[in-house]
Amino acid sequence: MPFTIYLRGKIWHYQGTIAGRRLRGSTRTSDKERAQRIAAEKEAREWKGELDGPGSILTFSQATTLYLDAQKSDRFLLRLVSYWKDTPIRSIKAGSVRQAAIVLFPNATAATRNRHVIVPTQAIINHAADMDLCPHLKVRRFPVERKEKEPVTWEWVQKFMAHSNPHLGALCCFMFLTGARISEALSVHWEDVDFSEGKVLIRQTKVGSERKAHLPAVLVAALANIESNREPISKVFKYSSLHTARPQWRKVFKRAGIKPLSYHACRHGFATAMLRKGIDPITVAKLGGWKSAQHVFTTYGHAMNDETLTDRIVD
Incomplete structure (x- = not known):
């Protein structure tokens, strides 16, 4: 049945049947001529989708x-x-x-x-x-010049903690020892922390999933030193966003006499330290919340500047 239009209040609607499917909807206009044109175009699109496949009309x-x-x-x-x-x-x-x-x-x-x-x-x-609605699309990406980013080390973290307030020091330690992103760390609530099991629930914003991370003893101690009411719904770290924490973060560099590094350098340091301790990329990806072990290897697998490492072959 061809599409027809009818008034509902002051707005014209359309209705009709395409290949046995009854369709109806609003033209979103009170102008009759415009409504007739919209209904005709809608009917034409539906027939095109019926005859040529859904991919021909999918927007x-x-x-x-x-x-x-x-x-x-x-x-x-x-x-x-x-x-x-x-x-x-x-x-x-x-x-x-x-x-x-x-x-x-x-x-x-x-x-x-x-x-x-x-x-x-x-x-x-x-x-x-x-969903079989259209062909797959492959797009060549713009070439990116990769710059090797410097990761933090455990020694760097220890100096940072020694010259910062308990909240900020614990935040730095948390990101380094769990591999959490700054946004994930700041979203942790006390109800997510299980001191008895030494675990913390991390909601992974970038990949849309959750993981439980281990809390090493030094991190448990750092968290325990945070002054807080420990209400389950309260945030572990007091900063509302990465921007509010940044000024204090930067002040620590000069006091501690350490190189200025970003929040992400802590997550970077987690991966780099694990790889250099001999942990395979698949396990590092799982523990740090990366989807791809290949990404971990190519991004965080820095070469070690020590020519004597070849001695280990025969050790």
Whole structure:
């Protein structure tokens, strides 16, 4: 049955049947001529989807809804949805995705363009592809010049703790000995800490899952020295965000006489120290909450500047 329009209040609605499927909806307009045009376009799209397959009419906006309905991360999506809007998925090619990254982030680094545009756009389209709604999309990323970042060491952490307040020192120790990201550490509540078992529940914001991390004795002691009411719903670390902690974090460098390093250098140090102690990348990835052991190896597996290490072959 061809689509027809009818009034509901002051707004025109449409209804009709496509291949036995009864469809209805709002045109969102009180203008009759515009409503007739919207209904006709809707009918044409539905027939195209019926005859040529769902991928012929699937839009980026619809694919994003499917992606979020599957409980996928919404990081970086707002700007993408605003850019692509109702662009048909069939017209989004690898080149147009790379161009979108340049348009949206004209002065950004290659890593930012990859992370904020290419990766999430590709993830949304490929999620729809997994549902047999469109072809998979592969986009070549912008080349990134990797700079070796310096990790903190246990000696660095000890000096930091000796010259900072208990909250900040415990935070530094916590990130180094659990591999937690700064956002994850600041989200830990006292109800997440089990001193009797020496465990802490870490909600992994970046990968959308949880893990239980071991608390070494030195970290238990650092946490125990924090002055707090210990209410279950209270945060372990008093800082509301990484920005509020940063000024105090930076002041410690001069007092302790240590090199200025970032929060993430603690997580970096966790991985590097574990790898140098002979722990395999798969185990390090599991303990630190990384999805990929390959990422751990390539990012944190620094070469050791000691030519005498070859002696170990025959030791």
